[in-house]
Amino acid sequence: MDNGYNFKQLKAAILSMSRAQDWESAKPEWKLIGISEADTPETCLCGHFPIIERCTITNRVTNKTTEVGNVCVKRFLGFRSDLIFAAIKRIRGDMDKSINADAAVFFHEQGIINDWEYGFQQNTFRKRNLTGSQMATRHSINRKILNAIARRGIG
Numbered sequence: 001m002d003n004g005y006n007f008k009q010l011k012a013a014i015l016s017m018s019r020a021q022d023w024e025s026a027k028p029e030w031k032l033i034g035i036s037e038a039d040t041p042e043t044c045l046c047g048h049f050p051i052i053e054r055c056t057i058t059n060r061v062t063n064k065t066t067e068v069g070n071v072c073v074k075r076f077l078g079f080r081s082d083l084i085f086a087a088i089k090r091i092r093g094d095m096d097k098s099i100n101a102d103a104a105v106f107f108h109e110q111g112i113i114n115d116w117e118y119g120f121q122q123n124t125f126r127k128r129n130l131t132g133s134q135m136a137t138r139h140s141i142n143r144k145i146l147n148a149i150a151r152r153g154i155g
């Protein structure tokens, strides 16, 4: 595999924790439940080093949970964790910016933002000219997300 992302190794590790024993059937057993940033670089299940952007995935059938690097989660499992990490980078760079829709769904599902904030987010994420109070709300949502990931990762 390219760049040290060893799909064969990842597949073997994931299948050992899955009920289904062929890749295409095993994939849907898995769900993205968390994201976090490693303090020190870690090694992905595929053997790739270093990874900082970690995704926690769980198997709905076997209840096994494991961590995989963001690149592999997207490339091999097809979860758009990359969009969530992109959203974090975006607001970390500029608190006036908004997270994207994929990230909003994820953070809402994880209980980081509540129903009202999720609705606000949906109505305003494309807007650049917010009122003062709307901008204050956007900042407060962004802060919640950044605090959650800094504290313990999300999920």
Ligand SMILES: [Zn+2]
Pocket (backbone or CB within 6 Å): 005, 006, 010, 044, 045, 046, 047, 048, 068, 069, 071, 072
């Ligand atoms: Zn990997």
